[in-house]
Amino acid sequence: xxxxxxxxxxxxxxxxxxxxxxxxxxxxxxxxxxxxxxxxxxxxxxxxxxxxxxxxxxxxxxxxxxxxxxxxxxxxxxxxxxxxxxxxxxxxxxxxxxxxxxxxxxxxxxxxxxxxxxxxxxxxxxxxxxxxxxxxxxxxxxxxxxxxxxxxxxxxxxxxxxxxxxxxxxxxxxxxxxxxxxxxxxxxxxxxxxxxxxxxxxxxxxxxxxxxxxxxxxxxxxxxxxxxxxxxxxxxxxxxxxxxxxxxxxxxxxxxxxxxxxxxxxxxxxxx
Amino acid sequence: xxxxxxxxxxxxxxxxxxxxxxxxxxxxxxxxxxxxxxxxxxxxxxxxxxxxxxxxxxxxxxxxxxxxxxxxxxxxxxxxxxxxxxxxxxxxxxxxxxxxxxxxxxxxxxxxxxxxxxxxxxxxxxxxxxxxxxxxxxxxxxxxxxxxxxxxxxxxxxxxxxxxxxxxxxxxxxxxxxxxxxxxxxxxxxxxxxxxxxxxxxxxxxxxxxxxxxxxxxxxxxxxxxxxxxxxxxxxxxxxxxxxxxxxxxxxxxxxxxxxxxxxxxxxxxxx
DNA sequence: TCTTTTGTTTCGCTGAATGGTAGTAGACTG
DNA sequence: CAGTCTACTACCATTCAGCGAAACAAAAGA
Numbered sequence: 001x002x003x004x005x006x007x008x009x010x011x012x013x014x015x016x017x018x019x020x021x022x023x024x025x026x027x028x029x030x031x032x033x034x035x036x037x038x039x040x041x042x043x044x045x046x047x048x049x050x051x052x053x054x055x056x057x058x059x060x061x062x063x064x065x066x067x068x069x070x071x072x073x074x075x076x077x078x079x080x081x082x083x084x085x086x087x088x089x090x091x092x093x094x095x096x097x098x099x100x101x102x103x104x105x106x107x108x109x110x111x112x113x114x115x116x117x118x119x120x121x122x123x124x125x126x127x128x129x130x131x132x133x134x135x136x137x138x139x140x141x142x143x144x145x146x147x148x149x150x151x152x153x154x155x156x157x158x159x160x161x162x163x164x165x166x167x168x169x170x171x172x173x174x175x176x177x178x179x180x181x182x183x184x185x186x187x188x189x190x191x192x193x194x195x196x197x198x199x200x201x202x203x204x205x206x207x208x209x210x211x212x213x214x215x216x217x218x219x220x221x222x223x224x225x226x227x228x229x230x231x232x233x234x235x236x237x238x239x240x241x242x243x244x245x246x247x248x249x250x251x252x253x254x255x256x257x258x259x260x261x262x263x264x265x266x267x268x269x270x271x272x
Numbered sequence: 273x274x275x276x277x278x279x280x281x282x283x284x285x286x287x288x289x290x291x292x293x294x295x296x297x298x299x300x301x302x303x304x305x306x307x308x309x310x311x312x313x314x315x316x317x318x319x320x321x322x323x324x325x326x327x328x329x330x331x332x333x334x335x336x337x338x339x340x341x342x343x344x345x346x347x348x349x350x351x352x353x354x355x356x357x358x359x360x361x362x363x364x365x366x367x368x369x370x371x372x373x374x375x376x377x378x379x380x381x382x383x384x385x386x387x388x389x390x391x392x393x394x395x396x397x398x399x400x401x402x403x404x405x406x407x408x409x410x411x412x413x414x415x416x417x418x419x420x421x422x423x424x425x426x427x428x429x430x431x432x433x434x435x436x437x438x439x440x441x442x443x444x445x446x447x448x449x450x451x452x453x454x455x456x457x458x459x460x461x462x463x464x465x466x467x468x469x470x471x472x473x474x475x476x477x478x479x480x481x482x483x484x485x486x487x488x489x490x491x492x493x494x495x496x497x498x499x500x501x502x503x504x505x506x507x508x509x510x511x512x513x514x515x516x517x518x519x520x521x522x523x524x525x526x527x528x529x530x531x532x533x534x535x536x537x538x539x540x541x542x543x544x
Numbered sequence: 545t546c547t548t549t550t551g552t553t554t555c556g557c558t559g560a561a562t563g564g565t566a567g568t569a570g571a572c573t574g
Numbered sequence: 575c576a577g578t579c580t581a582c583t584a585c586c587a588t589t590c591a592g593c594g595a596a597a598c599a600a601a602a603g604a
Contacts, residue, residue, distance in 0.1 A: 007322040010560065011592070015284030016327060019347055027354025032550060042551075043594060050279040055288060056383070064551080064601090068351040070382035070389075075291055076348035077405040079340040082299025110342035111328070117342075121393050132404060133349040282591065283561070304581060314582075315563060336570095336582080 011048075014040060018048045019057060019072070028065040080132060085218050086117050089209065089248045093220060094120045096244045100222070100237065106209075107143040108218050110135070112163040114144040117218070136198070139179055140168045142206025143219035145192035149183040150208050150216025153265045156183065161269070171196040180267050190259035191242065192219075196226060203229035205238055207245035212253030214260035220245055283320075286312060290320045291329060291344065300337040352404060357490050358389050361481065361520045365492060366392045368516045372494070372509065378481075379415040380490050382407070384435040386416040389490070408470070411451055412440045414478025415491035417464035421455040422480050422488025425537045428455065433541070443468040452539050462531035463514065464491075468498060475501035477510055479517035484525030486532035492517055 021029060021037040029037070035045035049066055052058045056071045080086060089106055097104045097120030107114040113135040138144030148156060160176035173179045186192045192206035203226050209218040222241050224233055246258055254260060293301060293309040301309070307317035321338060324330045328343050352358060361378055369376045369392030379386040385407040410416030420428060432448035445451045458464045464478035475498050481490040494513050496505055518530055526532060 007319050008326060009283050009287060009319050009323040011281050011283035012287030012320060012323050013327060015281060015287065016329070020350075022354065023350045024353035027350070027356075030550075041594060043553095044592085046552075047279050047281050047592075048284060051281040051284050054280055055285060057288070068347075068354065070351065070380050070387040072351050073348040073387055073405040074382075074407065075340075076345040077407070078292075078295045078299070079342065079344050080405065081296035082294065082340065084299075108342050110346075115342040115345055133345040133352065135346065135349070302581075313563060315584095316561085318583075319561075 014038065014044070015048045015051060018045065018052060019068070022058075022066075022068050028061070028067050030065055034066065076133060080117060083117065085209070085248075085252065088251045089218070089220070090118045090120075092244060092247055092251070093118065096120070096240060097122055100240055102222050102224075102237070104220060104222050105143060106218055106220050107141075107147070109138060109144070109147045112138055112159070114138045114141055114147060114219075116143075137164075137166055137168065139163070139165055139174075140172045140194065140197045142192050142194040142204035142221040142223075144206070145182065145186060145194060146206035146208045146219035146221070147216060148179075149186040149192065150210075150261055153262065153268065156180070157268050168198055169196055169200050171200075173197065176269065177267060184264040187259075187261040187264045190261065191238065191245075194221075195229070201226050203234070205234065205241055207241045208249075208259060208261065209245055209252065210249040210254040210260040214254055214256055216261070217252070218248075220248070286310065286316065287320045287323060290317065290324060291340070294330075294338075294340050300333070300339050302337055306338065348405060352389060355389065357481070357520075357524065360523045361490070361492070362390045362392075364516060364519055364523070365390065368392070368512060369394055372512055374494050374496075374509070376492060376494050376513075377415060378490055378492050379413075379419070381410060381416070381419040384410055384431070386410045386413055386419060386491075388415075409436075409438055409440065411435070411437055411446075412444045412466065412469045414464050414466040414476035414493040414495075416478070417454065417458060417466060418478035418480045418491035418493070419488060420451075421458040421464065422482075422533055424534065425540065428452070429540050440470055441468055441472050443472075445469065448541065449539060456536040459531075459533040459536045462533065463510065463517075466493075467501070473498050475506070477506065477513055479513050480521075480531060480533065481517055481524065482521040482526040482532040486526055486528055488533070489524070490520075492520070 017038045018034055021034050031045055031049060032042060034049065035042045038045065040048070049058065053060065056069060058066050059069050060066050086106070093104050093106060101122050103122050104120045105116050106118040107116045116132055116134045118132060136144065138148055148159070151159065160179055165174040165179070166172070167174050173182055190207070194204040194206060196202065198204070203224045204221050206219050206221040208216045209220060211217045220241065222237050224237065249258070289310045290306055293306050303317055303321060304314060306321065307314045310317065312320070321330065325332065329341060330338050331341050332338050358378070365376050365378060373394050375394050376392045377388050378390040379388045388404055388406045390404060408416065410420055420431070423431065432451055437446040437448070437451070438444070439446050445454055462479070466476040466478060468474065470476070474495055476493050476495045478491050478493040480488045481492060483489045492513065494509050496509060521530070
């Protein structure tokens with residue numbers, strides 16, 4: 001792990017590593033497990049667990065196993081509720097979702113994953129349980145593709161070359177080259193189509209949200225079942241989605257040409 | 273801030289303080305503001321912001337202001353999805369919520385606040401927007417009161433004496449003594465009533481969830497408008513809520529007498 | 545029971561973390 | 575545009591916070 005040594009507070013890094021050792025699958029850990037996962041020696045791990053306990057972020061049950069406490073949620077909550085995006089967009093999205101009787105989501109990019117900020121639910125059955133904070137691979141979701149298409153060419157290229165392109169279904173695009181072409185289509189069209197790439201019964205449309213500088217800061221999506229996608233539903237939904245994305249972008253300060261995607265560019269890698 | 277000095281890793285504490293300096297209201301901070309809020313000198317604050325940036329938890333915009341990144345959500349998400357409670361209870365609650373066409377919530381206690389873990393939404397209008405991670409004062413919510421009533425007597429007393437009992441509406445109970453009496457009623461009845469104590473048009477019923485040892489680990493609630501609460505709706509809702517709480521407790525391993533609240537106890541403080 | 549694994553405590557060493565100072569870049573003002 | 579803030583960055587000597595080995599204690603298995 002090469003990291004600029006200058007100005008890096010080791011103890012903070014290690015302590016956060018301890019917090020991150022917990023996950024949905026590994027929700028209770030023994031001291032020795034924490035030490036193993038983080039690569040710390042046991043004594044050090046103990047110092048950090050002690051500290052985190054005193055701060056109330058983890059707690060130890062009677063079997064001497066550590067768990068995260070609800071306090072860790074408060075960190076994420078500060079982010080969610082402080083985000084201008086959510087404040088401005090959530091209401092607009094809720095209303096649109098109600099009107100269409102469709103579940104919609106708003107997401108941002110974090111590393112190679114899309115993270116959901118807000119979900120407007122409806123009664124419809126197609127229940128694909130996501131909630132604020134959920135993460136999904138970006139290359140196989142409507143929101144993810146709408147977001148990736150908004151990156152600068154070189155950043156996009158670099159990311160494609162380095163990210164893991166998991167084959168989620170047989171429809172998932174898994175090579176940098178094919179995805180690049182898809183993104184260029186998205187830039188032209190202004191919206192993303194994700195047809196069974198995430199789930200064999202799911203057809204999702206994703207549209208970007210731009211901030212005052214025309215940078216892609218978020219994406220919204222609307223899902224249809226594959227059945228519905230055969231009719232003229234997509235067209236209608238797309239219009240609504242498009243209008244909504246425009247409206248949210250406007251409230252974020254973008255009043256320039258729409259969409260504000262960069263112009264399509266040729267594949268910058270070696271042809272093979 | 274008195275804190276056991278032994279085995280407390282200062283740098284971790286300070287670094288986390290920097291993260292916690294951000295909130296919904298203060299979502300973007302300058303270096304000097306961070307230093308001021310955390311009580312660190314500027315140089316130290318810089319070391320921590322540097323570290324947190326390198327770790328991807330915060331980022332700095334072009335106006336040199338710091339923001340949290342979506343990465344902080346992942347910490348809370350590990351907690352949410354690792355919680356047995358949520359895994360077991362969410363589905364049961366969703367189904368119940370659908371059947372009754374009522375929004376329900378599940379919450380746990382964290383310090384003096386209730387933190388919502390899961391929300392089962394319905395179309396109903398009474399929209400009081402909460403989402404996983406939201407925090408509310410515990411003394412004025414149905415879930416909060418159901419949770420507090422489950423504390424050990426001395427813990428409950430101590431908490432009541434030390435927590436801030438904000439007067440949210442004119443109905444909110446704000447003295448330790450009156451709340452104590454209310455909690456004893458809750459222990460007898462097995463459920464909490466929160467009538468306009470949080471919001472003048474809200475009537476909420478809260479029921480506890482017990483774990484395998486009979487400890488109160490969570491609470492669920494169902495809300496009615498004050499209008500509806502006048503009829504025989506509460507009775508019906510209560511039955512459903514009660515059954516659900518029992519069912520969730522059972523799946524958590526509690527098969528003893530119900531409810532598993534401690535027995536009512538007299539007010540331990542000085543009479544005045 | 546004994547053995548193995550896991551967790552706790554101690555302690556001397558060292559460099560990570562500290563905070564003062566001085567220098568620099570932006571922002572605001574008149 | 576000079577002048578004056580204030581906010582931020584870079585540097586560096588000092589030192590104590592954090593470190594890990596090792597000895598000890600306590601659970602968990604067998």
